[in-house]
Amino acid sequence: MSASGRSAETVRKLLRYTAPERFLLVLTLLLAAAGTALSALGPKLLGKATDLIFAGTLGRNLPPGTDKAATIASLRAAGRGELANLLSSADFAPGAGVDFGQVGDVLATVSVLFLLVFLLGVLQARLTAIAVNRWVHRLRRDVQAKLSRLPLGHLDGRPRGEILSLATNDIDNLGQSLQQTLGQVVLAVLGIIGAGVMMFLTSPTLLLATLLTVPLPLLVAARTGARSKPRFVEQAQAMGRLNAYVEEAYSGHALVRAFGRSEESAAAFQEHNEAFREASFKAQFISGLIQPATTLLGNLTYVLIAVVGGLRVASGAMSLGSVQAFIQYSRQFNQPLTQAAAMANLLQSGLASAERVFDLLEAPELKPDPVPAVEPSRVRGHVEFRDVSFGYSAxxxxxxxxxLTIEPGQTVAIVGPTGAGKTTLVNLLMRLYEIDSGQILLDDVDTALMTREGLRSHTGMVLQDAWLFGGTIAENIAYGTVGAGRDQIRRAAVATQVDHFVRTLPDGYDTMVDDEGSNLSAGEKQLITIARAFLAQPAILILDEATSSVDTRTEVLIQRAMNTLREGRTSFIIAHRLSTVRDADLILVMENGRVVEQGTHDALLRNSGAYSRLYKAQFSESLDE
Known part of the structure; x- marks a missing residue:
C-alpha cells in the first residue's frame, strides 16, 4: 500500500475508533458551526460601521440643503466623474456628520457577537478535550488488553523499550495531535465554508479573484506533507529504538559498570540519540516549510484583493466598508489553510504514531480459548505428551x-545441555507457546480444549530468573493466590526458608521492594518466588533452575521443603546440577529437542549413556576444582 493510501486507511480507522464519542463530536460540530456563523457576521457589521463613518465624513464636508442625487449630478456636470462614482456607493446626507449613536450600536452588537463566539469556543474546546481523553483512555486500555493476548513469540521478538515507547509515547503523541488538531480541523472546514458564502454575497468578482490563488498553497501543503510523513515514521521508529536502548542500559546498569563499559554505553546512547535527532530534524524541518510557504502565497491574495477592490470602490461598484469586510472574509478564508499548514507536522506525527499503534492492535493474537471449554473432573497431575512437534520458527x-507419560505425583527431572529444549517442554505444557502438532493431555483432557487460565490455575512455576513486582514482600508472596491471609503467607515463607531472613528486616513482611529487588540478594529473591509458588498449592509444580541462585545450605533446606510440597503433586524440575535431581522418580535426558534417555538416576548411570556422560563430566569438574 502506498504512503498516501496507508494514511487514508489510518484516518478511517481513527474515525471508526471514535464511534463511542459520536454524540460529543456532533455536539462539538454544532457548536463550531454556530461559532462560525456568528463569526461570519462580524466583518459584515464592521463594514457597516466603516460605511457609517465614511458617509458621515463625506456629508459633513458637503453643503447642506441638497440631496445625494443632486450632489452627485453636480459633480458629474463639473467633470468630476471619478469622485461622483466614489460617492455613489456611500449612503451620505449632505451637511450631516457621523452618527456616533448608530456606530456605537453596531460596535456593541459586534462586541456581544464576539463574546458569544468566545464562549462557544471555550465550550467546544472542553468537549473536544473530554472526547479525546476518553478516546485515548480506551485506546490505551485496548493496547494493554492486546498485549495480554499476543503470543510470547511476538513480544520476545521486540525490545521491551520499544513496546513501552509504543504504549506510552506513541499514544500520548497521538492524543496531543488529536487534541490540538481535531477542533481546529472542524473550525477550518466550517470557517472556509462560512467565509466563502459571505464572500460570494459580498462580491462574486472578488471571490473569483481569491479562488484563483487558492490551489497553489494547497498544492504546496499537499506535496510537502507527503514528503514529511515518512520522516515522522522514521522519527517514531528512532524514538522506539532509543527508548529500547535506555531501558536495556538502565536495567543492566550494574553490569555496565562492573565491566567498565560506561563510555561505550554512553557512545551507543549518543548514536541512538543522534539518529533520533536527525530523524526529528528532517521531519520538523520539512513540515515546517509548509506554513511560511502558504503564508507567503496568502499575502499575494491580499494584494490582489486590495488592487481589484480599490478599483471597484473607485468605480462605485462597491462601498469601502464592503471591501474592508471582504478583506476580513478573505483572512477568515485563508487563515484555516495557514492553520492547517501549521498543524501539518502535528497531523503527520500523529498519523505516524497511529500507524504503529494500529499495527500492534492488528497483530495476530493467540488462538481464542475454546467455547465451551473442557476441564478435568479431578486434577491429579497425570500428564501425557502425544507425538508433539514444535519450533519457534517453521x-x-x-x-x-x-x-512421554508422567504419572500423578511423580517428580520428573529434565536435564540436558543448553538449547536441548528443556524449558520449551514445560512452556508447551503451560501453553505459553502453542504446539505445531500432536497433543498434550492433563488427566486425559487435551490442554488445547481447556482455557489457558484454567490450565495455569493448576500449575505453579518458578523461573531461573527471579522476578519481583513493586510492593511489599508479603504482596509478592501472595501474588499468585487471591485473598491469601497473612498466616498463609507466613506458613509458606516458613516452608521455603523465607521467614528467617524476612524477620531480620526492619519492616518484616511489609518491607518494600522494587521491580528489580535491588535491596535483596539474588538468593533471597529466588526464595520469595519459590514461596509464591508454594502458597498457590498447584497440582503441577515446575521448577526451572529454581535453586541456581542459592547457596548450598539453603539449597538443602529448600530440597527438604520441596519434598514435603511434592507429596501428591506432579513436579517438573529443570536442572543443570545433576546432584539436585538424584531423588527424582523419572529423569528425562534431552538432546536437540528429543528425549534420548529416561529412567531413574541409578538406572541411567548403569546404561552408560548421555546421562552418565553428563554426570561424570560434572563430577570430574568438581574434582578438578
Whole structure:
C-alpha cells in the first residue's frame, strides 16, 4: 500500500475508533458551526460601521440643503466623474456628520457577537478535550488488553523499550495531535465554508479573484506533507529504538559498570540519540516549510484583493466598508489553510504514531480459548505428551514427535545441555507457546480444549530468573493466590526458608521492594518466588533452575521443603546440577529437542549413556576444582 493510501486507511480507522464519542463530536460540530456563523457576521457589521463613518465624513464636508442625487449630478456636470462614482456607493446626507449613536450600536452588537463566539469556543474546546481523553483512555486500555493476548513469540521478538515507547509515547503523541488538531480541523472546514458564502454575497468578482490563488498553497501543503510523513515514521521508529536502548542500559546498569563499559554505553546512547535527532530534524524541518510557504502565497491574495477592490470602490461598484469586510472574509478564508499548514507536522506525527499503534492492535493474537471449554473432573497431575512437534520458527523445528507419560505425583527431572529444549517442554505444557502438532493431555483432557487460565490455575512455576513486582514482600508472596491471609503467607515463607531472613528486616513482611529487588540478594529473591509458588498449592509444580541462585545450605533446606510440597503433586524440575535431581522418580535426558534417555538416576548411570556422560563430566569438574 502506498504512503498516501496507508494514511487514508489510518484516518478511517481513527474515525471508526471514535464511534463511542459520536454524540460529543456532533455536539462539538454544532457548536463550531454556530461559532462560525456568528463569526461570519462580524466583518459584515464592521463594514457597516466603516460605511457609517465614511458617509458621515463625506456629508459633513458637503453643503447642506441638497440631496445625494443632486450632489452627485453636480459633480458629474463639473467633470468630476471619478469622485461622483466614489460617492455613489456611500449612503451620505449632505451637511450631516457621523452618527456616533448608530456606530456605537453596531460596535456593541459586534462586541456581544464576539463574546458569544468566545464562549462557544471555550465550550467546544472542553468537549473536544473530554472526547479525546476518553478516546485515548480506551485506546490505551485496548493496547494493554492486546498485549495480554499476543503470543510470547511476538513480544520476545521486540525490545521491551520499544513496546513501552509504543504504549506510552506513541499514544500520548497521538492524543496531543488529536487534541490540538481535531477542533481546529472542524473550525477550518466550517470557517472556509462560512467565509466563502459571505464572500460570494459580498462580491462574486472578488471571490473569483481569491479562488484563483487558492490551489497553489494547497498544492504546496499537499506535496510537502507527503514528503514529511515518512520522516515522522522514521522519527517514531528512532524514538522506539532509543527508548529500547535506555531501558536495556538502565536495567543492566550494574553490569555496565562492573565491566567498565560506561563510555561505550554512553557512545551507543549518543548514536541512538543522534539518529533520533536527525530523524526529528528532517521531519520538523520539512513540515515546517509548509506554513511560511502558504503564508507567503496568502499575502499575494491580499494584494490582489486590495488592487481589484480599490478599483471597484473607485468605480462605485462597491462601498469601502464592503471591501474592508471582504478583506476580513478573505483572512477568515485563508487563515484555516495557514492553520492547517501549521498543524501539518502535528497531523503527520500523529498519523505516524497511529500507524504503529494500529499495527500492534492488528497483530495476530493467540488462538481464542475454546467455547465451551473442557476441564478435568479431578486434577491429579497425570500428564501425557502425544507425538508433539514444535519450533519457534517453521524453518527450525526444535521438538519433533515427542511422546512421554508422567504419572500423578511423580517428580520428573529434565536435564540436558543448553538449547536441548528443556524449558520449551514445560512452556508447551503451560501453553505459553502453542504446539505445531500432536497433543498434550492433563488427566486425559487435551490442554488445547481447556482455557489457558484454567490450565495455569493448576500449575505453579518458578523461573531461573527471579522476578519481583513493586510492593511489599508479603504482596509478592501472595501474588499468585487471591485473598491469601497473612498466616498463609507466613506458613509458606516458613516452608521455603523465607521467614528467617524476612524477620531480620526492619519492616518484616511489609518491607518494600522494587521491580528489580535491588535491596535483596539474588538468593533471597529466588526464595520469595519459590514461596509464591508454594502458597498457590498447584497440582503441577515446575521448577526451572529454581535453586541456581542459592547457596548450598539453603539449597538443602529448600530440597527438604520441596519434598514435603511434592507429596501428591506432579513436579517438573529443570536442572543443570545433576546432584539436585538424584531423588527424582523419572529423569528425562534431552538432546536437540528429543528425549534420548529416561529412567531413574541409578538406572541411567548403569546404561552408560548421555546421562552418565553428563554426570561424570560434572563430577570430574568438581574434582578438578
Amino acid at each position: 524453518d527450525h523445528p526444535l521438538i519433533e514427535h515427542l511422546s
